[in-house]
Amino acid sequence: xxxxxxxxxxxxxxxxxxxxxxxxxxxxxxxxxxxxxxxxxxxxxxxxxxxxxxxxxxxxxxxxxxxxxxxxxxxxxxxxxxxxxxxxxxxxxxxxxxxxxxxxxxxxxxxxxxxxxxxxxxxxxxxxxxxxxxxxxxxxxxxxxxxxxxxxxxxxxxxxxxxxxxxxxxxxxxxxxxxxxxxxxxxxxxxxxxxxxxxxxxxxxxxxx
Amino acid sequence: xxxxxxxxxxxxxxxxxxxxxxxxxxxxxxxxxxxxxxxxxxxxxxxxxxxxxxxxxxxxxxxxxxxxxxxxxxxxxxxxxxxxxxxxxxxxxxxxxxxxxxxxxxxxxxxxxxxxxxxxxxxxxxxxxxxxxxxxxxxxxxxxxxxxxxxxxxxxxxxxxxxxxxxxxxxxxxxxxxxxxxxxxxxxxxxxxxxxxxxxxxxxxxxxxxxxxxxxxxxxxxxxxxxxxxxxxxxxxxxxxxxxxxxxxxxxxxxxxxxxxxxxxxxxxxxxxxxxxxxxxxxxxxxxxxxxxxxxxxxxxxxxxxxxxxxxxxxxxxxxxxxxxxxxxxxxxxxxxxxxxxxxxxxxxxxxxxxxxxxxxxxxxxxxxxxxxxxxxxxxxxxxxxxxxxxxxx
Numbered sequence: 278x279x280x281x282x283x284x285x286x287x288x289x290x291x292x293x294x295x296x297x298x299x300x301x302x303x304x305x306x307x308x309x310x311x312x313x314x315x316x317x318x319x320x321x322x323x324x325x326x327x328x329x330x331x332x333x334x335x336x337x338x339x340x341x342x343x344x345x346x347x348x349x350x351x352x353x354x355x356x357x358x359x360x361x362x363x364x365x366x367x368x369x370x371x372x373x374x375x376x377x378x379x380x381x382x383x384x385x386x387x388x389x390x391x392x393x394x395x396x397x398x399x400x401x402x403x404x405x406x407x408x409x410x411x412x413x414x415x416x417x418x419x420x421x422x423x424x425x426x427x428x429x430x431x432x433x434x435x436x437x438x439x440x441x442x443x444x445x446x447x448x449x450x451x452x453x454x455x456x457x458x459x460x461x462x463x464x465x466x467x468x469x470x471x472x473x474x475x476x477x478x479x480x481x482x483x484x485x486x
Numbered sequence: 487x488x489x490x491x492x493x494x495x496x497x498x499x500x501x502x503x504x505x506x507x508x509x510x511x512x513x514x515x516x517x518x519x520x521x522x523x524x525x526x527x528x529x530x531x532x533x534x535x536x537x538x539x540x541x542x543x544x545x546x547x548x549x550x551x552x553x554x555x556x557x558x559x560x561x562x563x564x565x566x567x568x569x570x571x572x573x574x575x576x577x578x579x580x581x582x583x584x585x586x587x588x589x590x591x592x593x594x595x596x597x598x599x600x601x602x603x604x605x606x607x608x609x610x611x612x613x614x615x616x617x618x619x620x621x622x623x624x625x626x627x628x629x630x631x632x633x634x635x636x637x638x639x640x641x642x643x644x645x646x647x648x649x650x651x652x653x654x655x656x657x658x659x660x661x662x663x664x665x666x667x668x669x670x671x672x673x674x675x676x677x678x679x680x681x682x683x684x685x686x687x688x689x690x691x692x693x694x695x696x697x698x699x700x701x702x703x704x705x706x707x708x709x710x711x712x713x714x715x716x717x718x719x720x721x722x723x724x725x726x727x728x729x730x731x732x733x734x735x736x737x738x739x740x741x742x743x744x745x746x747x748x749x750x751x752x753x754x755x756x757x758x759x760x761x762x763x764x765x766x767x768x769x770x771x772x773x774x775x776x777x778x779x780x781x782x783x784x785x786x787x788x789x790x791x792x793x794x795x796x797x798x799x800x801x802x803x804x805x806x807x808x809x810x811x812x813x814x815x816x817x818x819x820x821x822x823x824x825x826x827x828x829x830x831x832x833x834x835x836x837x838x839x840x841x842x843x844x845x846x847x848x849x850x851x852x853x854x855x856x857x858x859x860x861x862x863x864x865x866x867x868x869x870x871x872x873x874x875x876x877x878x879x880x
Contacts, residue, residue: 318878327788328874348792355790362877366785368492370499375487382487384790425789 278303279324279433279465284333286319296320296333299483301465303432306456308476309469311485317469320485321437324467326354338432355384359426359464361436361455365418367410373397373421374406380425396424400454416447420454427458434464440472448474489795493802500775507767508811514760515815515853516822521753522845523823527837529743532558534672536735538608540717543567543575543724544706549733550742556587556706557735559597559673562649563589566703567730575707575724580716583608585708588685591645591656596631598645598661598678600685600704608710609674615639616665622683626665630675639663645688656688761853764811765860768804772864776800784873797869804861805854812853816846 284296294316301307311317322328323335329343336342337357345353367376377393397403400420405413413421419439426434436455440448452475459466468475497504536557544552545565554561569586576584585608588600599605606618616639619626627637637643641663647654661680669675686702709732711717724732776783783796791799824839 322874322877325788327877351787351790351792354788358788360788366781368782368785370495371492375495379487379492379786380789383786383795388487 278336278338280334280336281324282334282336284320284323284330284335286316286323286328287331294319296485301467303465304460304463305481306459306466306479307468307481307483308479309467309483309485310476315485317485318437321435321467321469324433325358325360325435326350352385355380356386356429357432359429359431359434361419361422361426361434361439363438363441365410365415365422367418367421367425369410372407372409373402373413376410376421377425377428380428384429386429392428396428399458400424416443416450419443419447419451423451423454423458427462427464430462431464434459434466436466436468436470438470438472439468440470440475445474448472452478489798490802490806492799493806496775496779496799496803497806503771503775504807507764507771507807508814510760510764510767511808511811511853511857512815512818514757514764515812515849516818517753517757517760518849519816519819519846520823520826521750521757522843522849523819523839523841524826524837525750526843526845527841531672532739536739537672538610538710539708539735540711541709541721541724541732541734542706543572543709543730543732546729546731549731550738552706552731552733553735553738555589556708557673559589559599559677563705564731566705567707569702569704571728571730572704572707575709575728575730578720578723580712580720580723581709582712583710585710586682586704587706587708588682588703589705590649591647591685591688592649593643593645593661593678594635595650596628596635596676596678597649598625598680598685600680600682602682605679605708608708609670609672611670611674612668614666614668616663618665619680619684622681622687623659623661624664624680624684625661626667626679627663628667628675628677628679629669631678632663632666637663639666647689659684659688761856764808765856768807768857768860769863771807772800772804772861773867775803776864776867780868780871780876783868783871784876787873788877793869796871797865800868801858801861801865804857804864808854808857808860811857812850815853816850 279301281296281299283298285293287293296316309317309320319328323330326342334341334343340353342350342353367373368379371379374393377396378388381388394403397406400423402417402420402424405417405421410418434455439455440451443451455466455468456478458464468479470476539557542552542556544556544563545567547564551561552564555563572584572586575581583604585601585604589597591598603618605611614629616626632638642660644655644657644660646656661684667674682704711720721732721734724730783799786796820839822839823837827837827839830836
């Protein structure tokens with residue numbers, strides 16, 4: 278369960294954004310909507326544990342994440358939060374399999390080759406394990422980045438415009454994969470997007486004023 | 487997956503700029519290695535050659551020349567001195583041992599040294615085979631000479647006038663090899679020893695019936711003092727009371743090093759400059775790739791990497807580059823010196839790349855310290871990067 282309470286962020290230019298309180302059940306799938314400047318990215322970063330809010334509390338699995346020490350938060354983030362971005366952003370100097378092992382290692386989890394194989398299989402990119410990112414298409418890379426996000430069976434899966442740079446076919450498959458993977462692991466899925474192709478697939482929305 | 491592995495893979499992904507950094511570090515280290523090895527080897531060689539010699543007495547001229555010709559067997563002798571005057575000095579109470587030298591002949595570039603048993607005692611020479619030359623026209627060869635010229639006991643050869651060419655051989659006075667010295671690790675390995683009489687007879691000034699020593703000349707006298715007190719008294723006495731000159735190997739070597747030292751120092755500054763450029767290249771390399779990589783690093787943070795982990799990943803990259811560069815540099819330095827030694831004309835100061843100096847460890851540490859420092863700023867940048875800002879600018 279994810280809970281935000283009294284959350285507000287002050288910006289350097291004096292602007293302040295207040296976020297309404299929100300509770301998300303485990304396994305819930307939700308769309309995050311809002312115009313640019315409405316604080317969408319800010320909220321996502323706060324929920325991802327990479328931007329401390331000036332005020333308020335974020336609890337994930339009953340852990341007040343900004344009460345953790347920096348190192349504990351890093352570890353918590355690695356083990357409980359999966360992120361998918363508009364672009365795949367894999368480490369170019371590492372192979373696909375190494376990119377996934379990296380996600381295990383940085384989250385301080387033991388190396389689990391079976392789990393990596395399982396995820397690659399589920400996302401139909403099992404044969405690409407030993408390739409470097411430059412050898413894959415954009416659609417394939419985005420699938421790898423989903424594989425990386427769900428690898429550690431996160432509590433919260435956050436996707437920021439995951440389909441914006443993909444064609445219809447790939448966009449549909451990425452969306453399906455996100456929904457399907459979050460269902461399998463009972464992860465709460467939160468998708469921020471402007472993409473009309475995505476909006477229809479969700480019933481729950483959180484609208485930023 | 488360790489930070490070291492990630493750094494290593496990152497270097498592998500941009501081979502060209504990594505190679506440039508390694509090359510620059512390696513070049514700087516090579517110069518330092520060559521300078522260090524060459525100067526210690528030359529210094530060791532010079533001091534071992536002059537080990538028991540406190541003073542050299544010879545004809546007036548340049549004292550440095552006198553030392554170079556009589557102790558190191560490099561330069562031409564200053565001229566001759568009368569044996570009679572030399573004998574008087576040899577019997578002086580300040581003198582423990584005086585070794586006469588008669589130079590002026592060579593065999594295929596190897597110097598033939600006319601001397602007596604004092605030479606053997608002074609250099610503490612040991613034989614490998616045969617005996618020391620005693621009779622006229624007998625010769626004892628240095629270890630390297632026997633090997634290099636393929637001479638063995640019983641062989642004969644002709645000396646030639648001068649110190650380096652064989653244009654003017656003394657055809658009617660063949661030398662016979664009677665002994666070969668064990669390797670001494672100093673200039674004696676490169677000499678042919680014979681008696682004073684052999685040198686005189688080659689030059690046709692055989693002692694005549696009237697006075698034995700009156701007309702004999704030698705080149706110089708190597709003197710060992712009886713007591714440290716002699717240092718103050720004896721050289722002055724020689725310079726004032728006789729028309730000979732005295733020169734101290736210690737003083738002249740120091741003077742020589744002061745002259746050559748300027749060149750070595752210049753090269754050292756050059757090498758220092760190279761290391762500076764190398765450090766800059768490592769810095770620029772990391773700093774530039776940081777711009778490309780900051781998104782990668784931010785992603786690693788979202789995957790759970792701590793700030794210190796990012797610091798290590800960037801820092802190790804610089805450390806690996808300088809370490810590899812330094813190792814390659816030291817190896818190349820040794821190789822270069824071995825090659826220089828192989829083509830060196832002067833056999834007396836031959837350099838070798840097969841010897842390691844303790845100082846090289848410091849050189850390695852110093853190069854690595856430079857790498858540590860050069861990568862510190864990029865690593866710090868990675869440490870304090872604001873991931874939320876980087877990700878928001880997507």
